[in-house]
Amino acid sequence: MEIKIERAKTLKIKPDQNHLGFGQYFTDHMFIMDWDKDIGWHDARIVPYGPIAMDPATMVLHYAQETFEGLKAYRNPQGQILLFRPEMNARRMINSNKRICMAELPEEMFVEAVEALVKYEQDWIPTAPDTSLYIRPFMYASQPGVGVHPANSYRFIIILSPVGAYYPEGVNPVKIWVEDEYVRAVKGGTGFTKCGGNYAASIAAQVKAEQNGYTQVLWLDGVHRRYVEEVGTMNVMFLINDTVVTAALEGSVLPGVTRDSIIHILKDMGYKVEERDLSIDELMEAGRTGQLKEAWGTGTAAVISPIGELCYKGEKITIHDFKTGPLTQKLYDTLTGIQWGRLEDPYHWTKVIK
Numbered sequence: 001m002e003i004k005i006e007r008a009k010t011l012k013i014k015p016d017q018n019h020l021g022f023g024q025y026f027t028d029h030m031f032i033m034d035w036d037k038d039i040g041w042h043d044a045r046i047v048p049y050g051p052i053a054m055d056p057a058t059m060v061l062h063y064a065q066e067t068f069e070g071l072k073a074y075r076n077p078q079g080q081i082l083l084f085r086p087e088m089n090a091r092r093m094i095n096s097n098k099r100i101c102m103a104e105l106p107e108e109m110f111v112e113a114v115e116a117l118v119k120y121e122q123d124w125i126p127t128a129p130d131t132s133l134y135i136r137p138f139m140y141a142s143q144p145g146v147g148v149h150p151a152n153s154y155r156f157i158i159i160l161s162p163v164g165a166y167y168p169e170g171v172n173p174v175k176i177w178v179e180d181e182y183v184r185a186v187k188g189g190t191g192f193t194k195c196g197g198n199y200a201a202s203i204a205a206q207v208k209a210e211q212n213g214y215t216q217v218l219w220l221d222g223v224h225r226r227y228v229e230e231v232g233t234m235n236v237m238f239l240i241n242d243t244v245v246t247a248a249l250e251g252s253v254l255p256g257v258t259r260d261s262i263i264h265i266l267k268d269m270g271y272k273v274e275e276r277d278l279s280i281d282e283l284m285e286a287g288r289t290g291q292l293k294e295a296w297g298t299g300t301a302a303v304i305s306p307i308g309e310l311c312y313k314g315e316k317i318t319i320h321d322f323k324t325g326p327l328t329q330k331l332y333d334t335l336t337g338i339q340w341g342r343l344e345d346p347y348h349w350t351k352v353i354k
C-alpha cells in the first residue's frame with residue numbers, strides 16, 4: 001500500500017505522562033483512506049490531525065453506519081514498539097462491517113495502516129507505568145444522501161491517543177450496576193459488532209448507573225433480562241468456586257480480544273472456564289453464599305478491572321471484601337507483562353513494529 005505523508009507544520013506539546021487520563025489527548029497526525037464503489041480503497045495518507053469537513057447529508061450522520069476498533073501500542077523495556085494481536089481487531093472490524101453492510105478493509109491493510117501511523121507517531125508512546133498509546137481505527141459512510149441503503153463511499157481513519165487507566169479507579173475495584181430496565185442487544189441484532197450505535201444505546205443506562213454512584217452497567221440479555229452478558233466497555237468473568245464463568249459468544253456479546261486472551265491464559269493456568277448462560281439469580285445466590293470469589297472485566301481500554309460490588313434491584317453484593325482478588329491480580333500481571341514486553345510471550349501475541 002502506498003501511503004502519502006503530509007507533515008504537520010507545528011507539533012503539539014506532549015501532555016504530562018502521569019496525568020493522561022483516557023482519550024483526552026490526540027497525536028499530531030492521523031491516517032485516512034477512502035473507499036468508493038467503483039475503485040475500492042484508495043488514497044492512503046498520513047495527514048495532520050484535525051477536523052474533517054462533512055456534507056450535512058453525509059449518511060453516517062443520519063443512519064449511523066459506523067464501526068470502530070480499539071487496540072494499543074506499548075514500548076517494551078528494550079525500547080521496541082509492540083502491538084497486541086492487531087489482526088484480531090482487523091478481523092472483528094470485517095465482521096462488524098459485514099453486519100451493517102459497510103465496505104470491508106482487508107486484514108493486511110488494516111494492520112499495515114496501524115503500523116505505519118504508530119511508527120510515524122512513535123514519540124507519542126508514553127513510557128510511564130501503565131500507560132500506552134491507544135489506537136482508534138474507525139470507518140463511516142461518507143456518501144452524502146438521504147435514504148436508507150448501503151453507501152457508495154466509506155472513509156477509514158485512525159487516530160491515536162496516549163492514555164493511562166480507563167477508569168478513575170485505576171486498577172482498584174469498580175462498582176457495577178446490574179441494569180434491569182434498558183437492554184443493550186438481542187441475538188440477531190448488532191451486539192457482537194463494534195458499531196457506534198451500540199454505544200449510543202447504552203448511554204441512558206450508564207447515566208442511571210452513575211447517578212446511583214456506580215461506575216458501569218452489567219447488561220442482562222435482551223429477551224429474558226435474566227442472563228449476564230457484558231459490562232459497558234468490557235466483557236465480564238466470574239470466579240464461582242473454582243470455575244470461571246463468562247457469557248458465550250452467541251451474537252449479542254462483543255468478542256473481546258482481551259476476553260479471548262484471558263480465556264487462553266486461564267486454561268493454561270489449569271482453570272476450568274465455562275462459556276455459558278449465567279442467570280443473575282445464580283450469580284446473586286453465589287454472592288450471598290460466598291461462592292462468588294472474584295469478578296473482573298476484560299477490555300482493551302479497561303485491561304483487567306476488578307469488580308468489588310454488584311447492585312441488582314437494590315440488593316448489594318460485595319465481592320472479595322471490595323479488594324482485588326489474587327486471581328484478578330495474577331491475570332492483570334500476566335496480561336500486562338506480555339503486552340508491555342516484560343514477560344515472555346508464549347502465545348506469540350505481541351508484534352514488534354519494525
Ligand code: COI
Pocket residue numbers: 069070071233299300301302
Ligand atoms: C476498548 O476497550 O478499546 C473500547 O473500545 C471500549 C471503549 C472505550 C468504548
